[in-house]
Amino acid sequence: MSDEKLPVVKADEGHGAVEVAEPIADPGIEPHEYRITDIDPKAADRVERQVSAMFTLAGVLALGSCVAYFAIPRDSVFEFGPLSGNANNMAIGLCIGLALFLIGAGAIQWAKKLMVDEEISEDRHPAHSSPEQIQDITEAFKQGAAESGFGRRTLIRRGLFTGLGLLGLPAVVLLRDLGPLPGRTLYHTIWAKGIRVVNDVTARPIKPADMIVGQLVNAIPANLPPLQEESAVEYQNARAKAAVIVVRIRPTEIRTKPGRENWGIDGILCYSKICTHVGCPISLYEQTTHHVLCPCHQSTFDLADSAKVVFGPAARPLPQLPLAVDSEGYLVAQSDFTEPVGPSFFERG
Ligand code: FES
Known part of the structure; x- marks a missing residue:
């Protein structure tokens, strides 16, 4: 922690002088550093392919979990050294877990390497939003969507839709384990x-x-x-x-x-x-x-x-x-x- 003392001024609030710390000076925003993907289109394309591959692989793993559900016998046992368990559950869990991980990792990679990362600063404002602010936010949202390249980067978009779409499939397939409907x-x-x-x-x-x-x-x-x-x-x-x-x-x-x-x-x-x-x-x-x-x-x-x-x-x-x-x-x-x-x-x- 810095030993530097905050500047102190005297103020009179009707009960004599009190000491008041002055606000810390705004340090401003650090100079922007460009990433390799900002200046090298080939690097950006490479990252785009990586992200798309992660999303697509997530979809493949989601399908794999469904295949494992039907293909691996319910009573087969998985053994690996001291670890053992139900092979069917293990395969389904690994596939779905890895698929979710890849969707998350792909999204992080996309945000860190491809989306616009310029910092901005804003003064504090009242909690409620004025109509102008709402309009500004709407425009900023649209601008963010445009800058994220969601509309432009079709490879990523398709990969994401494929991965997310197929991820819903295991949830539907696993409903089968709830057993037959009880009827009456x-x-x-x-x-x-x-x-x-x-x-x-x-x-x-x-x-x-x-x-x-x-x-x-x-x-x-x-x-x-x-x-x-x-x-x-x-x-x-x-x-x-x-x-x-x-x-x-x-x-x-x-x-x-x-x-x-x-x-x-x-x-x-x-x-x-x-x-x-x-x-x-x-x-x-x-x-x-x-x-x-x-x-x-x-x-x-x-x-x-x-x-x-x-x-x-x-x-x-x-x-x-x-x-x-x-x-x-x-x-x-x-x-x-x-x-x-x-x-x-x-x-x-
Ligand atoms: S089963 Fe939920 S309260 Fe009894």
Whole structure:
């Protein structure tokens, strides 16, 4: 840091003289130095070809990521010394990463070597812009566009459009990994009239007397078929959609939604365990408030008030499963859910 002291002047602001530092003198703009590309058209053409090659290569890599997606088996493994991983993911990631890098590097090279780099200085001005300033800026923008050579340097322009255009392709292709559209699959679960509610941990059907006030248990329907290797996916789908939480709340603390007066048994209520935001399983229960929290994005549902959303991004309450008691005294469903379980997104359209 310089030891040079700022010049000081005396000023009188009504309370006697105070010392005020004078503004630092404007050092001005350093003399402009021309780049090789400013004075040698061949050098400028060389850089133009480099930039265009980078943009074009980005496009080729974007296409390569799509080829890798289809050509490399999903379960193939990449090994390189101590590093290993899924070869399909690795190839897609490398291609897209390099493509983005090349677009960025090409843009930097273009700006540094070819675009006009003369420095200008402006005095500070009020934050808002006057009409004249807006007009000046518009003209400056047009001038900048002209000086960037975007219209003139067709090679770069085509390369950039090719690279950027093809970069959109992997995003579309990778949408395929989201799996088939759910259609109306979330409108139905394996719950049906008379199906017993089974404790998910003990695998025993639940009687109202098994539950004390304040308790919450995870449960599944008794008709869930046993897990078998050949039908594991169907099993997981059925189980995921039918998972429920059963909670016992003091009846005086429950605010029942009209039409659901007979959906609970002595304060025992049953709700889908699948968060209506994007489908995480929930069960972080706070018995004093009757709130259950989704760990993914903190949506909070009030189980004493038809599981309505009291906080977070979920858009609708947890679907409630109407309960009854069968002839042997076990909790059973009155029917399937009366609305789709899971993320509300799937209800759209
Ligand atoms: S999935 Fe539950 S809050 Fe997002």
